[in-house]
Amino acid sequence: MRAVLTVMKKELWETLRDPMVLIMSLGFPILFFPLFIWGTTQLVILSAGLAETEPPRVMVTGVEAPGPGGVVDVLLASPATPGQGDVSAVHSGDLDLIAEVQLVGDGLQIMLRHNSTLPRSTRALSWAEEQLEKVRSAREAELAQLVQIDAKALEVWRITSVDVAPSQQRMLSMLAQSLPVFLVVMLLVATVSPAVDIFVGERERGTLETIMVTTTSRWPLILGKTLAASAIGVIGAAGNLVAGGITLLHALASMGAGEANTLHLVPGPMCLAIAPLVAGALMISAITFIVIVPARTFKQAQSLSSFVTIGFIALVFFGMGEDTAPSAWTALVPGLNLMHCLSEGFRGTLAVDFALITTATNLALASVVLLAVHRIIAHEGYLFGPEDQGWRDALKSLLPQRWSHR
Amino acid sequence: MIQIDGLTKRFYNPEPVVAVDGISFSCQPGEIFGLLGPNGAGKTTTLRVLSTLLQPDEGTAVVAGHNVQEAPEAVRRSIGFLSASTGLYGRLTASEMIRYFAELQEVQDPAGRTAALIDRFGISEFAHVRCDRLSTGMKQKVSIARAIVHDPPVLVFDEPTLGLDVLVAETLLQFIESCRDAGRCVLFSTHIMREAERLCDRIGIIHQGRILANGSLEELRTLTGEHYLEQIFIRLVEGEA
Numbered sequence: 001m002r003a004v005l006t007v008m009k010k011e012l013w014e015t016l017r018d019p020m021v022l023i024m025s026l027g028f029p030i031l032f033f034p035l036f037i038w039g040t041t042q043l044v045i046l047s048a049g050l051a052e053t054e055p056p057r058v059m060v061t062g063v064e065a066p067g068p069g070g071v072v073d074v075l076l077a078s079p080a081t082p083g084q085g086d087v088s089a090v091h092s093g094d095l096d097l098i099a100e101v102q103l104v105g106d107g108l109q110i111m112l113r114h115n116s117t118l119p120r121s122t123r124a125l126s127w128a129e130e131q132l133e134k135v136r137s138a139r140e141a142e143l144a145q146l147v148q149i150d151a152k153a154l155e156v157w158r159i160t161s162v163d164v165a166p167s168q169q170r171m172l173s174m175l176a177q178s179l180p181v182f183l184v185v186m187l188l189v190a191t192v193s194p195a196v197d198i199f200v201g202e203r204e205r206g207t208l209e210t211i212m213v214t215t216t217s218r219w220p221l222i223l224g225k226t227l228a229a230s231a232i233g234v235i236g237a238a239g240n241l242v243a244g245g246i247t248l249l250h251a252l253a254s255m256g257a258g259e260a261n262t263l264h265l266v267p268g269p270m271c272l273a274i275a276p277l278v279a280g281a282l283m284i285s286a287i288t289f290i291v292i293v294p295a296r297t298f299k300q301a302q303s304l305s306s307f308v309t310i311g312f313i314a315l316v317f318f319g320m321g322e323d324t325a326p327s328a329w330t331a332l333v334p335g336l337n338l339m340h341c342l343s344e345g346f347r348g349t350l351a352v353d354f355a356l357i358t359t360a361t362n363l364a365l366a367s368v369v370l371l372a373v374h375r376i377i378a379h380e381g382y383l384f385g386p387e388d389q390g391w392r393d394a395l396k397s398l399l400p401q402r403w404s405h406r
Numbered sequence: 407m408i409q410i411d412g413l414t415k416r417f418y419n420p421e422p423v424v425a426v427d428g429i430s431f432s433c434q435p436g437e438i439f440g441l442l443g444p445n446g447a448g449k450t451t452t453l454r455v456l457s458t459l460l461q462p463d464e465g466t467a468v469v470a471g472h473n474v475q476e477a478p479e480a481v482r483r484s485i486g487f488l489s490a491s492t493g494l495y496g497r498l499t500a501s502e503m504i505r506y507f508a509e510l511q512e513v514q515d516p517a518g519r520t521a522a523l524i525d526r527f528g529i530s531e532f533a534h535v536r537c538d539r540l541s542t543g544m545k546q547k548v549s550i551a552r553a554i555v556h557d558p559p560v561l562v563f564d565e566p567t568l569g570l571d572v573l574v575a576e577t578l579l580q581f582i583e584s585c586r587d588a589g590r591c592v593l594f595s596t597h598i599m600r601e602a603e604r605l606c607d608r609i610g611i612i613h614q615g616r617i618l619a620n621g622s623l624e625e626l627r628t629l630t631g632e633h634y635l636e637q638i639f640i641r642l643v644e645g646e647a
Contacts, residue, residue: 017497206493
């Protein structure tokens, strides 16, 4: 145990002196939310500014039976700018909207052709729909007056949706959907980067041989390194969470302090999510180690570690689907179970058994992987094998000894 | 202190290559034994087997009374290993580096031992400087301090002067001599004949994994009828061919 702590302490000390690891594992997770929120706010401000300054460019085609005050007039009224072109102009962004007005029987059919990939076109569509709704309401009122009935009687139905969820719950739900994704990704980023440095760095710096001839056996070395990489990952994720929380509270305060804009997190489930988070960091470190074990250089290891990052991110995004709600089987899927634990923790509904299964699954996976890592690095091919045969040596070392010998 | 009998080591790449072929020699306390041979002769492989980094295929190797296969941890406790490719942790200071190895080697008083070694090698001024900012000479001193931090009775040096300038190499050679004077058993591999002539009490000429001759410089001179080690070496290798 003392040797494990010695190795862990040294790895932490050494890794945290690397500016690159500091930026990736601590700087990036901590600065992510403030920068993200600031950037989004700037985009919204910019977009609103554009909306105010630049009128939609609209082209109206077809005919309309009634005279002035109708659809065509409204669509071409200020602030719209009459435009020219066809659908290709909407594609290219030279035109924001084409309104095709056709008489169908006694009524009108209006087709609004827009480009949803262009913000200007989307804004033009919203503006046109709003204007047309006003015309429709005005015409209904005129018609009702003509036949001398209440205008509301002409409405076949009116759909109004009302969200009955309290605003705090809506806020928590939104957080539970978005924050865990960021948190898992940050845990991943903050763990993988130091894991690569801690593991392959020994070989790159030529210290592997010297450490292998000390009296300390290989287990304390592996465990110390795993704990160090995981600790940095957890610190990075915690920093991300704290920075995210402060940013969010600041944003809520700027929206106006009120009961609707306050957060009421339930401490119990939040704390319960810490165990799976720590186990998840251990699991990510272990998997990173085994994926980069064939690497002979730092560059090779970095390339291989990107598979870990991509794999976990894929699992996390898979977990965002509706078919993958927390269940007995999702608790057994690494990455996915972690995200569900965090998500349920934010919602305040994390069940103890789900958290325990997730923690146990991640710890079990980390243990199995570390056993394999131990076996690989005990193999002499790992230390002195040819540079281009890392994979072959790693696979051979996992075979029974009488086969792996050759 | 070191006893090797019929040691054989093969590598598979994928065809078997015999790196060390049934070699035998011994080295006693207060003695420097030199393994002399060209690149690829099997020197490094032999030293790696002795330091438990590689497992022998045949034969036995005993260090300080411990068999390298049966008691590798006891062997590691008894040896200090230094090779030309030995690196340092660049982001640790010299003091932190030595202390880290003192703790890994389970030294009783790591802080005290670190301070003593820093004092002995005259690196107090640089003790708190990161290793990647040290000069080559200072780095070598830190490497030596790291290798002997647990005060081992056996020292294994694998081409330790490779790539060093004359002054730094001289410091190292003087240190190796002082180890012999202190009664340590020193196994030293090199392909530089001058170093072997100067340092070694006994020399083993190794070529293509086999020891061609083994004895003191005088014994080798008598055996081959040549005076200089270069000529002795060439005569033995040609005789082998």
